[in-house]
Amino acid sequence: EAQVTQNPRYLITVTGKKLTVTCSQNMNHEYMSWYRQDPGLGLRQIYYSMNVEVTDKGDVPEGYKVSRKEKRNFPLILESPSPNQTSLYFCASSWQENYGYTFGSGTRLTVV
Amino acid sequence: TQLLEQSPQFLSIQEGENLTVYCNSSSVFSSLQWYRQEPGEGPVLLVTVVTGGEVKKLKRLTFQFGDARKDSSLHITAAQPGDTGLYLCAGAGSYQLTFGKGTKLSVIP
Numbered sequence: 001e002a003q004v005t006q007n008p009r010y011l012i013t014v015t016g017k018k019l020t021v022t023c024s025q026n027m028n029h030e031y032m033s034w035y036r037q038d039p040g041l042g043l044r045q046i047y048y049s050m051n052v053e054v055t056d057k058g059d060v061p062e063g064y065k066v067s068r069k070e071k072r073n074f075p076l077i078l079e080s081p082s083p084n085q086t087s088l089y090f091c092a093s094s095w096q097e098n099y100g101y102t103f104g105s106g107t108r109l110t111v112v
Numbered sequence: 113t114q115l116l117e118q119s120p121q122f123l124s125i126q127e128g129e130n131l132t133v134y135c136n137s138s139s140v141f142s143s144l145q146w147y148r149q150e151p152g153e154g155p156v157l158l159v160t161v162v163t164g165g166e167v168k169k170l171k172r173l174t175f176q177f178g179d180a181r182k183d184s185s186l187h188i189t190a191a192q193p194g195d196t197g198l199y200l201c202a203g204a205g206s207y208q209l210t211f212g213k214g215t216k217l218s219v220i221p
Contacts, residue, residue, distance in 0.1 A: 004154075035211075040213075041213070042212065042213040042214060043155070043202075043211040044211075045208055045210075048207055048208060050207050059208075059210075088152075092154075092209075097142070097143070097204045097205075097207060097209070098160060098162050098204055099160060100157040100159075100160045103154030103155050103156070105153055108152075
């Protein structure tokens with residue numbers, strides 16, 4: 001089944017403790033992105049990648065890092081999480097941006 | 113940052129009624145995409161429109177892309193309770209996807 005897999009689905013952590021949210025796609029897609037979704041603010045792009053080793057900032061990149069060492073994986077790294085990063089996170093992939101994206105099921109992160 | 117204004121924000125209608133959701137921007141996009149999202153799940157792609165003036169139909173859903181590729185609409189005919197959900201428009205360009213804030217639709221049986 002073609003899909004984007006995110007892990008974990010739920011995560012509660014403490015301020016300052018480094019964490020990684022993994023994202024993997026099995027569709028050989030070139031493009032991958034990370035979004036956060038907050039009430040009243042909608043979905044906002046954090047980082048995106050056009051291909052292996054090519055990444056760029058989206059609208060809200062502060063406090064996040066990404067890497068794209070392999071085509072299928074695009075992890076999101078929070079080096080020192082803070083409470084304002086509590087949110088619902090989505091990873092998405094596409095083989096061409098005009099053909100629409102496939103989204104993962106989301107990671108609900110709470111930072112206390 | 114490109115902005116997409118989506119309206120209405122909330123819509124509650126009776127089963128069988130028709131409705132239209134609008135998505136407007138001052139920016140030109142290479143494509144306009146519509147997604148539907150259930151609570152706690154990721155958005156699911158409904159359609160992508162690429163050409164100005166393009167109209168696509170998906171059963172009872174009709175999607176239109178404006179001639180200038182700055183706006184789009186989603187029309188649902190004879191809404192059913194199964195249409196209930198959050199509808200999102202998103203504009204694509206320069207490897208980025210800009211989302212509207214969504215229209216929360218409730219269809220009452």
